[in-house]
Amino acid sequence: MPTVNIGILAHVDAGKTSLTERLLFETGVIGRLGSVDAGTTQTDRGEIERRRGITIKSAVAALGVGDLRVNLIDTPGHSDFVAEVERALGVLDGAVLVLSAVEGVQAHTRRLMKTLRRLRVPTLLFVNKIDRVGARHEELLADVRRLLTPGAVAVTAAEDAGTKAARVRPAVLGAADAERLAEHDDAVLAALVDDRFPGESELREALARQTALGRAYPVYFGSAITGVGVAELIDGVRDLLPRAGGDAYGETRGTVFAIERGRAGEKIAYVRVRNGVLRVRDRTEFGTITGLQVVGLQGADEARPGDIAKVRGLPGIRVGDRFGSAETGQAANTATTTNTATDFATPSLETVVRAADGDRTRLHAALVAMADQDPLIRTRALPGGESSVLLYGEVQKEVIAATLAEEYGVQALFEPSRTVYTERPVGVGEYREDMTHDPSTRFRATLGFRVAPGPAGSGRVFRYETELGALPPVFHRATEETVLRALDQGLDGWEVTDVVVTMVHSGFCSVTSVAADFRKLAPFVLMRALTEAGTEVHEPCHAFELDVPADTVSAVLSALMAAEAEIEVSEGGTASWSLRGNLPARTVQDVEKTLPALTRGEAVWLSQAAGERPVRSRPAARERTDGNPAELGEYLRHLALEKA
Structure with a gap:
């Protein structure tokens, strides 16, 4: 059909x-x-x-x-x-x-x-x-x-x-x-x-x-x-509208676009099948399928190209996961890119959440479970036991609170939301830390990184200049994964993006080195290189289009300037004026509230998220959760506490 x-x-x-x-x-x-x-x-x-x-x-x-x-x-x-x-x-x-x-x-x-x-x-x-x-x-x-x-x-x-x-x-x-x-x-x-x-x-x-x-x-x-x-x-x-395509005899491929919970709390994944066939008892990279229901087809025991299937039995599956083979393996002198840029802007707000009854463990577990169904609801545990959550808006905060209460039995208290910033390197920095043969050496590993700015929208790129086979694959993998994760917190604690990190030096001891040495050393070397490069903090912006009566344009422009807007187009005549430009996301609501009074309610305002721009004054640093690898003593104490 x-x-x-x-x-x-x-x-x-x-x-x-x-x-x-x-x-x-x-x-x-x-x-x-x-x-x-x-x-x-x-x-x-x-x-x-x-x-x-x-x-x-x-x-x-x-x-x-x-x-x-x-x-x-x-x-x-x-x-x-x-x-x-x-x-x-x-x-x-x-x-x-x-x-x-x-x-x-x-x-x-x-x-x-x-x-x-x-x-x-x-x-x-x-x-x-x-x-x-x-x-x-x-x-x-x-x-x-x-x-x-x-x-x-x-x-x-x-x-x-x-x-x-x-x-x-x-x-x-x-x-x-x-x-x-x-x-x-x-x-x-x-x-x-x-x-x-x-x-x-x-x-x-x-x-x-x-x-x-x-x-x-x-x-x-x-x-x-x-x-x-x-x-x-x-x-x-x-x-x-065109029909769905795909080859039923080809390799099975599909995309998970939604996840819901069954009555017993089990995950049910919605999969759009693009190629091949999915069946009950199929062994996949996410586990063995124990149940399958094709939307719109009663009693079907397999999902074919074009079908949407509700799949059970894959407890580790997440939204965005893909069925089918992917290119694996990585040689030296190649690059891995992690780019979180999407067609829509990423969340621009963050809030701190506390459990009303003080049960921090249960709150964080509930937030992690929710984030598992929606990866853009990113949560992290903060020092002191609180948790933070990324948001698109205040309505989403209300829904998260209701979900925590009704589905997880957790009453949550939310702090006022704050803007989420990002950091971008402004120069090139390089640092290396060599392993010695002294038994007291902190890390049985040698690493050197060069940090440099990447093109706008490129996300995070990890490259190798070391020779193929200079490290065992498990050490390469541990280093790369740790670097990409460590970039979640830059010099001021904000996520680092549009950055290229190149491994320029490496070494290990065949007798004593383990992957954990590279995981522990990588953040320290990375932050030292990033410190040398320096970062610039950016904030989310909205592009706006505004039509106002001509006799109000002067007052409107003053309000926009106070909101740190940048005017790109200003044109009009005796009846009306059109203004185009961008302004920080944090000032959009203030402008929207001000316009009716300034324009006798005649303003026509449209705005939408449109990238980021450098902040005019550097904001306060974000609370860190990684022990601050840029400061060796503080970082070592953090590692000791984790080990304890």
């Missing part, structure tokens, strides 16, 4: 989960529509999701359209849970991006569309809520083309938008649509050059080809609540 895996994506409250319910209802999967407000939807299964009325974790449901099986992946709409969306994007054959006909193109909508376009994910746009007061049609379509993509092609049109009688009709593709399609279609272009307007069927075929290639974006109008326009969207899923 042909299969297509599609994601339902949207800005929060655009009606994404309601659309998922309507699709399941219209295709006969459910006999009664669930309600987000009542907490009775199919894909918001968690108690916290039902109570808050928001999607927190991606969920999968299957429906049939003729002989086509469609796996729907309902993703969170709130930006605090963007990591869930990111993981879903990696397993999709296509997507439906939901917009509100009332609110229009919102900040998170633009962020999602930018990534969908860059990844060339075939995408249909569904303009929801055409039955609501204030719904727009032509004006919104113009905004979609201006703010999301010029390749938007209306497949349906709304009539009586903004009323309970709103309905849709097929849109006739006109000259403007033909010109849009001609940009990527030689046949359509040739017809226009010859003064022959392509027929409707010819344009529809061109639209289907370009949609599959991620170059054209069909637009559908409708209402998830009334069902108007949903049948046309279902036809679009069937006719325009």
